[in-house]
Every structure is written in structure tokens, then in C-alpha cells.
Amino acid sequence: MLTALILAGRIGARYAAELGTMRVTEQIDALESLGRSPVSHLLLPRVIAGLLVVPALTMFANAMGIVVGYMVAKGSLGLTYADFEYGARYFFRPLDLWYSLIKSYCFAGAVTLIPCYIGFNTQQGAEGVGRSTTTAVVSASVAILVLDALTTKLLLGVK
Known part of the structure; x- marks a missing residue:
């Protein structure tokens, strides 16, 4: 989830700003x-890249x-490798x-689809691009938190 939240800020802002600028120009x-x-031409490559890279990055983070x-x-407890293993x-x-x-694929969808949608629907010039960028990052972050709760409940059966 932390990886996805970081990517929502980094990738989400970029996608929304780039597509928003393309819309207003x-x-x-x-x-x-x-x-x-x-x-x-613009949305599909970004979504496919996210669906490939986010799960790989999640496995690397794991x-x-x-x-x-x-x-x-x-270092702190003096455990041997055998004890840790x-x-x-x-x-x-x-x-x-x-x-x-599974969660990383859901998060990849939120990180790419939401900012792309918001960027595609940008209006009102440069001010609209800034507003869309902020909205995209916040919306993707909230979606990640909601998806995390839902997937945890569905996959683990947490009540």
C-alpha cells in the first residue's frame, strides 16, 4: 500500500498534468x-505500463x-541467519x-486510471491543470486506501 501511495503522488500527478496540458492546449x-x-494513443500505454510495473515494484519492495x-x-537483536530463517x-x-x-494490480488500476480520467477532463487553462493534478493525486490516494480495505476484507475475510 505504501508503494502505491508513493506512486499515486508521483505517477498520478504526472499523468494528470501531462494529459490536462494536452487537453487545454x-x-x-x-x-x-x-x-x-x-x-x-494516450491512455492505454500508461495503464498497461502501470499494470506491468506496479506489481513488479511491489514484489521488489517485499x-x-x-x-x-x-x-x-x-543488528539490534543479535539474531543469527538461522534464527531469522x-x-x-x-x-x-x-x-x-x-x-x-492481487492488491498491487488493484492499486495499479487506481494509480493509472483515475489520474488519466481526471487529466482527460481538465478544463479552464493552466489553473484547471493545477486543480486536476491535485484532484488526481488525492482521488487516487483515497481510492488506494478504500481498495486496501475492500481487498483485505475480501481476501482475508476480516470482519
């Missing part, structure tokens, strides 16, 4: 007048969390990785 209208679909966890356990194996459930992957 009529570049999207120019694509339409040439008979090109702005959705397939791996780094384990490595840093070992380093902290060794035993504890990790004892508490590890393979389904946790699948839950993480």
Missing part, C-alpha cells in the same frame, strides 16, 4: 481530428522488506504473496 482534439483515438528486516534483527518460515504463508500481488 487542444492536442487531444487534434488527435481526434486526425481520426486517431486518444484513448488508445523482498527489500525481508532483507532490511533481517539486517535490523541482526526459522522465524520467517514459521510465519510465512505463500498466500500472502498472492494477496500482495
Whole structure:
């Protein structure tokens, strides 16, 4: 979830600002007048990239969390690698990785689709671009928090 929130700020702001600027400078209208679909040229590549990269980044963050966890356990508690490995194996459930992957796909959708939609619908010049960028980041962040709660309830059955 933390990875997705960071990406919502970074990617969400960029997508909304870029597409919003293209909308107010009529570049999207120019694509339409040439008979090109702005959705397939501007939206689809961004969404596909998000669906590929966000889960990969999430798995990398999971791996780094384990490595840093070992380093902290060794440094502060004096745990040996064997003790850490035993504890990790004892508490590890393979389904946790699948839950993480499923959530990351949901978060990738929120990080890419919401800012792209808001950017596509930008109005009122430069002021509208700024407003759209802020709205996109906040909306994507709230959607990530809601999706996290919903997917946790659905996947883990938390009451």
C-alpha cells in the first residue's frame, strides 16, 4: 500500500498534468481530428505500463522488506541467519504473496486510471491543470486506501 501511495503522488500527478496540458492546449482534439483515438494513443500505454510495473515494484519492495528486516534483527537483536530463517518460515504463508500481488494490480488500476480520467477532463487553462493534478493525486490516494480495505476484507475475510 505504501508503494502505491508513493506512486499515486508521483505517477498520478504526472499523468494528470501531462494529459490536462494536452487537453487545454487542444492536442487531444487534434488527435481526434486526425481520426486517431486518444484513448488508445494516450491512455492505454500508461495503464498497461502501470499494470506491468506496479506489481513488479511491489514484489521488489517485499523482498527489500525481508532483507532490511533481517539486517535490523541482526543488528539490534543479535539474531543469527538461522534464527531469522526459522522465524520467517514459521510465519510465512505463500498466500500472502498472492494477496500482495492481487492488491498491487488493484492499486495499479487506481494509480493509472483515475489520474488519466481526471487529466482527460481538465478544463479552464493552466489553473484547471493545477486543480486536476491535485484532484488526481488525492482521488487516487483515497481510492488506494478504500481498495486496501475492500481487498483485505475480501481476501482475508476480516470482519
